[in-house]
Amino acid sequence: MSIMSYNGGAVMAMRGKDCVAIASDRRFGVQAQMVTTDFQKIFPMGDRLYIGLAGLATDVQTVSQRLKFRLNLYELKEGRQIKPKTFMSMVSNLLYERRFGPYYIEPVIAGLDPKTFEPFICSLDLIGCPMVTEDFVVSGTCAEQMYGMCESLWEPDMERQAFEMTCPVSRIIEFDRMSTTVDSKWDSKGIISKDGRCGNNTASSKSMI
Amino acid sequence: RDTGGVAWARAGRTSRKRLHGAVKMATLSVCQAPCGGFSFDYCRRNVLLEAELAKLERSVPAARKTGTTICGVVYKDGVVLGADTRATEGMVVADKNCSKIHYISPNIYCCGAGTAADTEMTTQIISSNLELHSLSTGRLPRVATANRMLKQMLFRYQGYIGAALVLGGVDCLGPHLYSIYPHGSTDKLPYVTMGSGSLAAMAVFEDRYKPDMEEEEAKQLVRDAIAAGIFNDLGSGSNIDVCVITKGKVDYLRPHDEPNKKGTRAGSYRYKQGTTGILTKAVTPLDLEVVEETVQTMDTS
Numbered sequence: 001m002s003i004m005s006y007n008g009g010a011v012m013a014m015r016g017k018d019c020v021a022i023a024s025d026r027r028f029g030v031q032a033q034m035v036t037t038d039f040q041k042i043f044p045m046g047d048r049l050y051i052g053l054a055g056l057a058t059d060v061q062t063v064s065q066r067l068k069f070r071l072n073l074y075e076l077k078e079g080r081q082i083k084p085k086t087f088m089s090m091v092s093n094l095l096y097e098r099r100f101g102p103y104y105i106e107p108v109i110a111g112l113d114p115k116t117f118e119p120f121i122c123s124l125d126l127i128g129c130p131m132v133t134e135d136f137v138v139s140g141t142c143a144e145q146m147y148g149m150c151e152s153l154w155e156p157d158m159e160r161q162a163f164e165m166t167c168p169v170s171r172i173i174e175f176d177r178m179s180t181t182v183d184s185k186w187d188s189k190g191i192i193s194k195d196g197r198c199g200n201n202t203a204s205s206k207s208m209i
Numbered sequence: 210r211d212t213g214g215v216a217w218a219r220a221g222r223t224s225r226k227r228l229h230g231a232v233k234m235a236t237l238s239v240c241q242a243p244c245g246g247f248s249f250d251y252c253r254r255n256v257l258l259e260a261e262l263a264k265l266e267r268s269v270p271a272a273r274k275t276g277t278t279i280c281g282v283v284y285k286d287g288v289v290l291g292a293d294t295r296a297t298e299g300m301v302v303a304d305k306n307c308s309k310i311h312y313i314s315p316n317i318y319c320c321g322a323g324t325a326a327d328t329e330m331t332t333q334i335i336s337s338n339l340e341l342h343s344l345s346t347g348r349l350p351r352v353a354t355a356n357r358m359l360k361q362m363l364f365r366y367q368g369y370i371g372a373a374l375v376l377g378g379v380d381c382l383g384p385h386l387y388s389i390y391p392h393g394s395t396d397k398l399p400y401v402t403m404g405s406g407s408l409a410a411m412a413v414f415e416d417r418y419k420p421d422m423e424e425e426e427a428k429q430l431v432r433d434a435i436a437a438g439i440f441n442d443l444g445s446g447s448n449i450d451v452c453v454i455t456k457g458k459v460d461y462l463r464p465h466d467e468p469n470k471k472g473t474r475a476g477s478y479r480y481k482q483g484t485t486g487i488l489t490k491a492v493t494p495l496d497l498e499v500v501e502e503t504v505q506t507m508d509t510s
Contacts, residue, residue: 003262047495096330100369101251102272104258125273129326131296131304144301153478 003104004055006031009041010140011052012150013110013121015133016158020119022050022110025140028057045071046081049111051091054140055126056104063103067094084111084120088130095128102126106139272324273298276444278406279309279320280434281377281386282418283399284427287455288377288384291431292320293406293439294464295446302446308463310452314339314350317378318452318459319359322404323391324371331372335359352378352385356395364393373403379454406438406445413437428453432466439468 011024028039042052043064051067053060070090074082082090088109095103108123123137124130131137135154138146279292296304311319311332317339321328335358343350356376363370374389388401400418402410413434422430431451438445451465 003258006262092326092329096326097246097248098251099247099326099330101249101253101255103251125298125303125326127272127324127326129273129296129324129329131273131307133304133306147301153480155474155477155479 004106005141007055007057008141009039009054009057009060010138010142010146011041011054011106011108012136012138012140012146013052013108013123014136014150014154014158015110015119015121018117018119020110020112020121022052022108024052024054043068045087046111046114048114048117049082049084049087050109051087052108052110052139053105054108055106059103059105063094063105063107067091070094081114083113084109084122085132087111088122088124088132092124092128092130095124095126099127108137108139272326273303276406276442276446277309277322277404278402278410278435278438278442278445279322279375279404280402280407280410280414280431280438281320281375281388281400282414282422282427282431283377283384283386284422284424286384286424287379287453288386289424289427289431290318290320290375290377290452290454291435291465292450293435293445294448294450295439295444296325297444305447306464308450310450310461310463312336313355313376313378314343315459316349316380316454317352317355317376318454318461319355319377320375320403322373322375327370327372328374331359331362331370332374335362349380351380351382352376352387356387356389356397359389360393360395363389363391368392375401375403377452377454379456384454402434402438404438404445406435406442409437409441410434424453424455428465436466436468 008027008029009025011022013020013022022042024041026038026041027034028036039057041054041060042050045051045068051064053064067090071082071087074090091107091109095105095107104126106123106126108121110121112119120132121137122130122132123139135156136150138150140146273296276295276297277293279290281288281290290310292309294304294306294309295302296307307325309320309322309328311321311328313319313332313336319332321332335355338358339350339355342354355378359374359376363372368391371391372389373391376387376389378385385397386399386401387395387397388403389395399420400414402408402414411434413430417430417433428451432449435445435449439447439449447469448464449466449468451460451462453460453462
C-alpha cells in the first residue's frame, strides 16, 4: 500500500498506426470513500499533446498547473508548439528538481509531433526518469493488471478503429479488479491522430467492489 | 517579490493590511520561473505525509531502479562498455529496453546503475559541464576530468544520489576505465562491474580476462559477462548493449545481442466494435498547418 493509492487512479497510453490514445479513470476518493466521479487526470498541453497524471490528487493538480505555466513561457519564447520529446524533458526536469522531496505522481505523456505527426508515448517515475516505449505505457494503482491486459491486447500498427476498442476494454477489465478505481466512469481523452482528435469517450463500468 | 507587489497594488489602500500575509504567499508559490538546482520545498510536507501514512501502514512509492548488470573492460586499442536493458519498479519490470550507456562526450561514455533518474540526470549534468570545459580548454576532454567531476558531485550529496557508474573512454593518454560508487569513491581498473548482477559478471571476467585482448575477444567477453548477469540476476534482463570506444571512433551497438526476444502470439485478441459501450463522443477536427506549398505548372496549350 503506497501513498499513490491514497486517492487512487490509473492512466495509460497506447501507440497505434499514426495515432495515439490516452485514457484514465475519473474517480477521486479518500482511501475507500469515493468523493467524486468526474475528477480530471488528463490535461491537454497542446493541440496534439496530452499528459495524464496518476497519484496523489493534490500533486496531480499542482503539477499540471505548474507545468502549464512553464509550457506557456516556452511557447511564448519559441513561438511554436512544443514537441512531445521536449515536453518529456520539461516534465522530467520539473520532477527531478524535487528529487529529495518529490511530487507523488507518475505521469504519462501521449501526443503527435506538431510537424511530422509521428506518434509518441512515454511515462516517467515520480522523480522524473523518462521511459519512451514503442507499444504502451501504464501508471497508477492497478498498474500490474494494466500491464497484463496491455501485453495481451496490444499489437503493432493497430488501425484507429481497432484502437478505439482495445484501449477501453483493457481499462474496464482492470477496473473491475481494483477497489480504488472501481465503479467510476473512465474517460478516454483521445484517440489523437493528425486530422482530428476524438475525445471524451466515456463509458461507465457498473462493477461491484 | 514582483507578483506579491502587483497583488498589493491592485488591492487598494484600505484592504492592504488584510492582504499582507495571505495573498502574497499564494501568488509567489505558483508563478515562479524555474531557477535550476534542487528544491527542498516539499521535504517537510513529505516527512509529515509519510509519518501520517505510516500509521495507516502505507509506504512511499518506489522510484525506478535499474537492477542492472554493467561492466567495462580495457583492451588493446580502447575500452568496451556493456550493459543490460532492464529497468525495474519494485518487483515489476518498468522498461524492457532502456538505455544504460550514457553519452558524456564524443570520446567518453558512462554506464549507470542504481536509481534510474539519478544516473540519467547526473550523466547529463556532467556531460554539459564537460562540454563547456572542453570549449574553454580547446581540447578533447579527458576521462580523468569526467571522473573527478562525477565523484565530487556524488560526494557532495553524501550518497543520497544513488548513481553507481562505470566510466570509460579514450583520450590523448590512452584508454581509461573507472568505477564510481554513489558515495563518491572511484577505482581505476582494467576491468570493472557494477549493479546487482556485478558478481555474476565479475565471475566471467575473473575467469577469462587477459591484458591486451583483441576487439572481437573483448566484445565477446563483455557480452558473456552481461549475459551471466541477465540469466542469473532477477534485476537484470532483456538485451545486451555494447559500446566500443577507440582512438578515432565509437561503436554504439544497441542492441548487440537479444537473448530474450519476445515470442510470437498464437491467436488474435481483437475486440469487435461496440464491445465497450460509449456514453458520449466528441470529435474535434484540428487544423492542419500549411508547411510547404509547391506549384506544378502544366502546359495546357
